[in-house]
Amino acid sequence: MxxxxxxxxxxxxxxxxxxxxxxxxxxxxxxxxxxxxxxxxxxxxxxxxxxxxxxxxxxxxxxxTEEFARILENTRRDILAQLAMREAVKNVKVTEEEAKEYYEANPNKFKKEETVQAKHILVEDEDKCTDILNSIVSGEISFEEAAKQHSTCPSGQQGGDLGEFGHGQMVKEFDEAAFAAEPGKVVGPVKTQFGYHLIRVEKKNEAEVQPFEAVKATIVNTLFQKKQNDAYEAKEKELKEKYVEM
Structure with missing residues (x-):
């Protein structure tokens, strides 16, 4: 062959x-x-x-057969329509200046909300939670080791580390305590539907507008989609006025 x-x-x-x-x-x-x-x-x-x-x-x-002719004609129509649609939007582009202008005009769309990085210890009993707190405060045991030994949350194996989270990602009582806490200070017991928590906020990240470079790709994509839609709708209107009688 x-x-x-x-x-x-x-x-x-x-x-x-x-x-x-x-x-x-x-x-x-x-x-x-x-x-x-x-x-x-x-x-x-x-x-x-x-x-x-x-x-x-x-x-x-x-x-x-007639069926084949009908299917072939429908397929031909669909392919030609797709080619014409592609032709209508082929010149759509988004410049960096347009992206920057959109960024500067819509700062709230690129605002990164306040977040915290925190660790916690979860137990079922309030008295046990208080005892663990006292042991940590006295220096008898570190927060991380206490989490590994006592926390019923899977995060306990990572020293209670929950990573970074924003408002509304945790249950209400936990959310309020974490965002009100002073970094480095252990707070609790905090009661939630899951039990009693000790919380230590490692870091607070204030709300801020993300830099342009971090959101540039998202902006370009947003504007590109809008421009394509606008070009398509304009061409559709033009062709309807030219060819359609109702």
Whole structure:
């Protein structure tokens, strides 16, 4: 068989590049299976089956039916419409100046809310929670070691570390205590639906507007989508006025 030809179906050479394009156009969820042995071979079987069934359809005269003509015309219409839509928006661009102007005009959209970084210890009993607090305050045990020994929260194995979180990410009582706490000071017991907590805020991060470079890509994408929609709607209106009679 010639180089680059993977099969011959009813005299037609099927080239490797054609099959590669078929694979490239697979949905993303299907592409994930390409890592599994044998999946590409099954795809090739499916690809060749398309050709064999199409040959069979011609031999049956199905390409001469009204149904085929109707489907072909609908497909032709859809493809041409997609090409025209692509043509209508092909010149859409977003400059850095436009992105900066949008950023400066909408600072609240890029505001990073106040957050805290905190650790906690969770136990079921208030008295036990108080005893642990006293042991930490007296220096008998570190907060992290107490979390590992006593906390019923999975974070206990990381010394109680909860990472960074903002308002509303924790239950109300915990949220209020954490954001009111002084960094480095252990507060509690704080009662929530889960039990009793000791909380130590490691750091408070004040609300701030994110720098332009951090949100530039998001802004460009937002403006690009809007410009594309505007261009599409303008072209749609123009064509409707030109061709549609109602």
């Amino acid at each position: 010639k180089d680059g030809v993977i099969a011959v179906v009813a005299g037609k050479e099927i080239k490797q590049e054609e099959f590669d394009l078929f694979v490239e156009n697979l949905p993303q969820d299907k592409k994930a299976y390409l890592q599994y042995p044998g999946f590409r071979e099954r795809l090739l079987d499916q690809y060749l089956a398309l050709y064999t069934f199409s040959v069979d359809a011609v031999e049956q005269g199905l390409d001469k």
